[in-house]
Amino acid sequence: MAKIDLDKMLEKIKSSQWSLSDVDWDAPGAELITAEQWPKLKAFMADLMWIEHVGARAFAAMAKKAPDDTLREIYTYFHAEEQRHANAEMALMKRWGMLEENELPEPNNNLRLVIEWLDRFADDQPVYVLGTVVPMLEIALDGALCKFLLETVDDPVCHQAFELINNDESRHLGVGFTVMEMQGHGKTYRELARMVAQLMDPRLILGIASYFPLLNKMRDNIIEMGLPEEKLYAAMQKFEKIGGRSEDGRRNPWFQIIKYHGRFVVDRGNRFYHKPIDALVKVTDAIPRRAFPAVPSWVREITYQTTA
């Protein structure tokens, strides 16, 4: 059985902690970023950092809804670890001269929508909605974005930081898929009924409306940076493979939905999906800044500073 023991996992998480100060952010190597790379990398890192940060917020919501103490504590750690990833990525940006003193990169409009949605509605979502969406995002990050970044960037400090980050991520994925399997276990019909009901929930629809364009936007971003699209497909396939490795996992209706959605995202030929979503990306990009409410205060919690 591939399922992991969550109590042991919690112990492992607790004993695998690291801090920003474990990395020497002033070590040589920053000069390896080429002038041509720099602007694209800046845009990419800003998005990446924000995705980690909203991922963190999603874990905070999951901690609130966790079905037992162990999972609650695990999600509480993951919430903080995602924040750590965002902080570390900001520290890299600072190192590469992409941030002024005390500057916080502006989130793009898609992210602003996701932030808004998370802040207002995430806490009300049942744990299995986020519990399936989050591993999808994580695998996209882990399997595609980060690997790609490491292939293009030679800075050893970047490699050091992402080795730490990826170690965390492998635990996130382990838990994510285990939980998906737990949720699939023997309650298909009940879940299906509940799921349909939830799909009708306008709050969830709002969430979908902001999450879908985010994925397309990210895809555009990385393609812009020269990532072969196949890499993204491979990552999506990994999600299908691991998530669907067991009967329980396959029975989780949310897994099925996210799986099909993932297929849509990577299949650029699917115009029925991409036309409207790409349009949404354009639309959201065009939303004027002032149309958004003030960002919630948790957004300001990230920092590249190793000490406080």
Added chain:
Amino acid sequence: MTDVQTTPVVTTLIIGAGFAGLGSAIRLQQEGIDDMVILERDKQVGGTWRDNQYPGAACDIPSNLYSYSFAPNPDWSRSFSGAREILGYIHHLVNQFDLARYIRFGTNVTGLNWDQDRGVWEATTEGGETYYAKTVVMAQGPLSNPGFPNIAGIEDFQGKKIHSAQWDHNYNLEGKRVGVIGTGASAIQIVPSIVGKVDKLTVFQRTPPWVMPRPDFETPDWQKLAFRKLPLSQNALRKALYLAHESMALGVIWNSPLTRLAERLGKWHLRNQVKDRWLRRQLTPNYRLGCKRVLVSSDYYPALQQPNCKLITWPIARIDENGVRTVEGIEHQFDCLIFATGFNVSNAGTPFPITGVDGRQLNDEWKRGASAYKSINVAGYPNLFLTFGPNSGPGHNSALVYMESQINYIVKAVRTITSLDLKGLDVRQSAQESHNRAIQKRLSRTNWNTGCKSWYLTEDGFNATMYPGFATQYALQMKEVVLKDYRLLPHS
């Protein structure tokens, strides 16, 4: 053998000179028993209120109820008096009832041994002296041993470390970067008291408490005068406070519409004092009110929002030489760390070895959670009386109200032993068991047993601490020494 002849056997030996020990001495004395000795490990009386002199330390039960009915104090300066004033009241008790003559300071009890042949308890102490007594009152306090959290690297910290119950008044907090670990009863009193003094204050929270507004005010002079001239008026206030707290049991102990109401009050208090949505979320408890101790404060939330104060809810990864590393990857650096992390509660074991009839060890019997008969006696340990024993803890009312019931019970039992000239009064195992069956059944329906982790419960979730009912019910249970529940052991 020479030892036995030269050392007198007193009627009662009391361990601890806090509220419980001194209160027992007063009531025994009033009932004509005065060959007793009080062993106190410290150099002063006062227990909790001697040790907890941290900034802002105060009771959270109104002073008129958090005092002994047999020794009313008309002069309480506030509705919730501070630690210094409470300690003053305890010193006053010692003088008023001339208790100093019984107390042996600097005497740390390390073991109790029942001498079956003589019907005498033998108390060994750290200093090597042995004391003998017919009866023993355990008044060593439920919360008298400061507890540090189990955080890696705690010894590595190079700055100043202070436990809330061992405050260092010589250390100047002025202008310091200070971290407070814990957000329980002590922390929420410390934070508002020092936030204006320190340079930077960081509060590390694991679980947010339920916090109710605190109706604290100074006692007007006319009221002090009235209490002096008309003691009945103070008595009436005490009764009213008592009943008000009794009614709170409905919300705190059991899940009732009043629980919802109290939760709403707590949430209102939070909404009213904290405008930021995220901070409010961080401070919102995720467990039912009453499952852990309900706190009262009107200045905790405002203090957290001072510009130099920050609440951290990230889990702590470890402590290092500079401060606290949290899981979001940041090292929070401090000059001083304050541990407001409570006490080592022995709800599954005894504070020192206690050997009863036929060599039985109370520590072994309590391994899986302490239990006793009416919280006060344990079968196989004749003439041994517990204050604050298993399942005597109040969640909603003054500890001293419960203590008075216990003390009066002890006095009656000791009188029984002396007047019948018994070798021992030993509670029957069957009586103890049936008492506990009923208690545990009632506990299963309380808020404490609804799944949150608290010091009320053992590691396995057994509740050996709290009394599931009203103080009035408890008092009723303790009203009489039911002799048929005991074996009366004659001198042979």
